[in-house]
Amino acid sequence: MSLALHPFDDSELTPPECAPTLARIQSALDGEPVDFATDAHATACPACRDRVRALAVLLGALAEPHAAEPVPAGFADRVLAALHNERPAARRSFVRYSVWAALAAALLVGAYFAFGTSRPPEGPQPPRELVKSEPEVAPAPRERPVRIGDAMAHAGQSLLDAPKPLTESVAVAPKLFDALAGPIAWPAAKPMGADVLEPARQAVLELPTAARDALEPVTGTAAKAYARFLRDLGTVKPNS
Amino acid sequence: MSADAALVTRCLDGDPAGARELVERFQTDVLAVCHRLLNNQHDAEDAAQETFARVFRSLARWDRTRPLKPWVVGIAVNRCRTAIGKRAKRPELADYLHDAPDTRPADDSAETATEIRAAVDALRSEYREVFVLFHEQNLPYEEIAEAVGRPVGTVKTWLHRARLEVLDRLRARGVVPAEPQPEPR
Incomplete structure (x- = not known):
């Protein structure tokens, strides 16, 4: 068969x-x-x-011995020139991508601080009188048009789509979120002091090193962004 | 460390002289394979250039326990397959726009060579590849198998079929000299 x-x-x-x-x-x-x-x-x-x-x-x-095809003049030079031109192009592409990735990471953290604390409270509101009886440490939050759930989901997806080094570099972010999410619950039970800010600050301090390892020496953008972020962190007040 | 491995190490270390040596070592073979499989000088040069770009891009993945030449030739064969695939999709140029006219003398040997070449060109692509690599590039079966990514047994079968088809075409085209007739008594 x-x-x-x-x-x-x-x-x-x-x-x-x-x-x-x-x-x-x-x-x-x-x-x-x-x-x-x-x-x-x-x-x-x-x-x-x-x-x-x-x-x-x-x-x-x-x-019969057949004559080998003659190599065109300058062929090796053209190959090597093309190779030489190809490498910087690939490097430029990597730098461009890394800068965008760093900006995305910075935006993610920024978005959390800008909008994460304005989430409408879930569950019953406490009596207004009770709030008034406590010292007021921050102005009353205003309604913002941003849907924080969507923003965080979008930012989270950006992280998932990011290359592995970036993912690793922001892997410490959950620590920051954990440190901040608890104390910054609505309404603020008490003024945010050093005992609250310090763990968050420590978590944030880990970010630049991780990000630098992943993104440097390609760009200093991430380092600058985090340096400014750290500089401003001390001035941040809850719900401001 | 083998000479191939030493050369590849130099290339991976960014040694420009190493890169040039690699190109110059294989450019004749790569161009010959590309020219023979594509039958067009311009396409062959493009494919050869792409071959070396691909070689340098993949150099770190080359298996140092194997010879370098079949690996490079295999990349060239792949680039030719891609070029043939692209060629099939683009509008065909008029015949006279292809290569420069053949200026070889039109004697019997040239005619025979032309017929053999035409017979090889008429083979299906896999057969043509192994025929060219064995009979024109003088690669052994094992290296051809390496280059085309098929077992040695398959390469032998393809080559045997290719040879029979070439022989039958030569017979059909009357290239075989007439059989001597017995002397009349």
Whole structure:
């Protein structure tokens, strides 16, 4: 059955009695010395007789030394120049991508501080009188048109889409969020002091190193962004 | 460390002389394969240039336990396949716009060579690749298998079929000299 045969098996197309002669033809083309004078089939079978004569023509043509194609002048120079031009382009592309990634990371953290504390409270509101009785440490929050859930989901997706180094560099971000999310619950139970800010500050301090490892020396943008962020962190008041 | 591995190490270290040496070592083979498979000088040069770009891009992934030449030739064969695929999609140029006219002398040997070349060109691409690599580039079966990414057995089968098809075409085209007739008594 033909299915049992190799798809390129010669035996499909040639009579079995020709097989030994065809094998000798292949051996001759492999460079082995073959004497067809002793091959009775090669003389008796017209097709194989023609093949053997064609073989002589082919072997003669293949044996002639054919001149190698001349290499075009300056070919190596063109290859190396193309290679040289290709590398800076790839580097520029990486720098451009890294800058955008750094900006995305900075925006993510910025978005949290800008909008994360204005989330409308869930559950019942406390009596207004109770709030008034406590010292007021920040102005009353205003309604903002931004949907923080959407913004955070978008920012989170950006992080997921970011390359691995960036993902690793902001892997410490959850620490920051954990440190901040608890104390900055609405309404603020008490003024945010050093005991609240310090863990957050520590978590934020880890970010520049991680980001620098991932993004430097490609760009100083991340370092500058985080330096400014740290500078401003001390002046941030809850719900401001 | 083999000479190939030493050369590749120099290239990976950014040594410009190493890169030039690699190009100059393989450019004749790569151009010959590309020219033979594409039958067009301009396309062959483009494919050869892309081959070296691909070689340098992938150099770190080369298996140092294997010879470098079949790996490079294999990339060249792949670039030629891609070029042939692109060529099939673009409008065909008029024949006279292809290569420069053949200026070889029209004697019998040239005619035979032309017929053999035409017979090889008429082969399906896999057969043509292995025929060119074995009979024109003189690569052994193992290196051809490496270059085309197929087992040695498959390469042998393809080559055997290619040879029979070439022989049959030469017979059909009358390239085979007439059979000597027995002397009349």
